[in-house]
Amino acid sequence: MGRLRHWAWNALRPVDPARSIKAALQALVIASVMITTLLVLIAFHSKTGIRVITIFSIIASLLITQIVATNLTAPLREMTAVARAMARGDYSRRVAGVRRDEVGELAETFNRMAADLEAVDHHRKELVANVSHELRTPIAALRAVLENVVDGVSEPDPETMRLALRQTERLGKLVSQLLDLSRLDSGAVLLDAKRFEVWPYLSAVLKTAGLGMGGTHASGTRFRPRADVPMHLDVFPPELVAYADGERLHQVVANLVDNAVKHSPPGGRVTVRARSGPTPGSLDLEVRDEGPGIPEADRDRVFERFHRGSRPGRDGGTGLGLAIARWAVDLHGGRIEVAESPRGCRIHVTLPGKPSGQR
Template identity: 75%
Template sequence: MTRRGSPARGLGGRIWEGLRPLDPLRSVKAALGALVIVSVIITTFLVFVAIHSATELRVVTIFSIIASLLVTQFVAQGLTAPLDEMTDVTRAMAGGDYTRRVRAKRRDEFGELADAFNTMAADLEAVDTHRKELVANVSHELRTPIAALRAVLENVVDGVCEPDPETMRTALRQTERLGRLVEHLLDLSRLDNGVVPLHARRFEVWPYLSGVLKEAAMSRGAATLAGSGTHTRTDVHLHLDVAPPELTAYADAERLHQVVANLIDNAIKHSPRHGRVTVRARRGAAPESLELEVADEGPGIPAAERRRVFERFDRGGPGTSGPGGDGGTGLGLAIARWAVDLHGGRIGVAESAHGCRIRVTLPGLGQTRN
């Protein structure tokens, strides 16, 4: 059944919106126009009173001027109050206080300006909070390996322990951890500043992903032999599933390597002993697009934390690390997200009966950002 009142209300709403410039509460121009009209009415009324009474014209003129000034002062105070408040809030923000806001209760242009100003203030507060958290997290992450490395070197210098291979491997582990953190920070800095161009090309997915998995397996083996590295989870099996086998995609191979390598590293780290990490690739909806999934058999990610895991320095909640995990730097998934964003794609945690499944969608030919 059609609701007969809807078209009328829609037409009435459009007419009312069209009359907005004439609404003194929704337009500064209308408010100024109303001020002139009220002043003219007051003056005319006083002149009319003077003509029909014994009041002198100069007295009427004085009262007319006073009334006009009072009305003008009242309207001007109402119009400039938001600007005065914005000035105070701006000065507070210049002093580092980003919590102040402008009271936006008006419906005119100043109200819209106040809303935009509050949005800007909220964004600046978020940026300032993120900057402080970044400095605190980076300081904490750098302090840990530096302190451990300093302790090892001090023990060697003081003669507490000999510079044997085991001691040097301990120092090497901390140095590599420090190097990984600095490398991740540099990657994020380049991505934030937009200085990482995309060199998209067409490539075959199977040999490409096979090479990435082979590199991950070799790095784990080298870490085990050296007694160092990110982790030594050689008990986790890597499996590649590409269909069709001749599948091709259009993307920046180097940036995509960052995405896949970080996702595999994260999946291995959270896998149970003798677990299985599956890298699955399928053709997307658009030409040369790609849908990529990396799944593990770990504890998974709670629904409340699925958006937060892609933030910097987030390591997931307690109990989400697999055996032998070192916690990482908390930057791998953030780098993966930024690299996917550069392609104009999407990344997120997909629903899974068990474990964690992260899905990446790349737009393909003609839709990748340049």
């Protein structure tokens, strides 16, 4: 019954003046003809002259046409005003009093476009503000160190130079992450997925990340490991093979482990666990720490750009690492989420493996 009613509702649209401009114009013509005919009949049965009747019929037709035209074009005039406001940078305006006809559908689409542009503009302003803040902090710290050295307040000893190097590394890491996000937005990154052995790959990623062994971070900056946080790699079976883009997966693992180490207490262990997924080449990956965990209210937002959440830790970071990890996982068509854990934080990553039809 409901389907029949829906079909009848759509079938009657072409003849419904409230939902079709064509039907409204047809109704206008019919109304004008009927009024003219009625006035002519009145003229035949009365002493009123045909000229007077003609003038009255023209006036009536013009009035009806004016009313209908004003009603039909009101949303178009409002859209013009809103578009001019948007050209001046005001994206908060919307088209009100939306009709049910084709012009109303255009107005609804226009409102959705305005809402999208407002969201993009808000995101752009937020991004500029966050990037400015993130760049200002290490630059101010580096400037203070160098000014102290130039003014003779501090000696250019190894400890002072290490402090300056640390701020330079922070700047390099932020710039590298912003470049990754720029490639994300432009859609310029393509996957180069291949089969690989999981154990040696993850072992090499941890070594390259410098965790407990020194080395280079995935962003290209030097990483200072925490010797008080032991690492554990758990891969089963040991000969496990998966299918993914090695460089993009490197970003995922390095950023997740980096985040886990930052929030681990002294002596807290970080575990990277890998298992086979349900389909050939798929991979279930987990990174666990023994830190304070992520509050439930923040679990849906930790993968947003510049979102640091309320989890206490040693370093707030830039709020970009988890956003980049989600981007890399999304490129694979996989899933990343904060999983339930009795202790600490557990990030669960699922990669689908080789698409069907590929060799």
